[in-house]
Amino acid sequence: MIPSLFDEPNADQLARLAAEASTCTACPLADTRTNVVFGEGNPDAPLVFVGEGPGAQEDATGRPFVGRAGKLLDECLLENGMTRKHVYICNVVKCRACIIEGSSVQNRAPRPAEISACSPWLERQLAILRPIVIVCLGGPSASTLIHSGFRMLQERGKWFETSPFAPYIMAALHPAYILRQAGPAYTAARSSLVQDIASARLKVIEARKSPPKTLF
């Protein structure tokens, strides 16, 4: 979306919100995080990806999707002629969810209460970004932003026009899930992510050609 002349630039609004979030202690994930992973990318991007939450490398660096899953996402973007400069990437929860047993630290899925506690940050972030298209990466993101109980196998790649944050929203497979597949299943899953990103890119192009929906 193009900001009006009277809007503060998205980049400034996002930087202020990120600074505010960096000291958040609204849920127990604050106790074990190294960094709040707020999100990054083009602050005026029409296409926003929302994943589940940071992993070890994201927690260590404070940047989203920087591990193997991030590399795969970068590859799939590049196959669609895009880089991170063209999109914005963030997560449903901003701090790493993990299980600590002695010296072992393992990722775990964020709990519903943690997702709920973090949702104001995501909502404020998306309200600033006002993208044309949101792509939820993985079931937890889709269940948070599209509808509860989202069934990834049946509903992946389908467009929804129900989000208060973007005219169009869909879900794609999370790159970390794709990396857990092997052989033909890996090839098919990776190909589905490339196709879903292509579909999202096309949706942005089509939406920009259409006149905006207004009441009058």
Ligand code: SF4
């Ligand atoms: S996960 Fe979200 S709500 Fe919980 S401490 Fe981190 S920023 Fe705050």
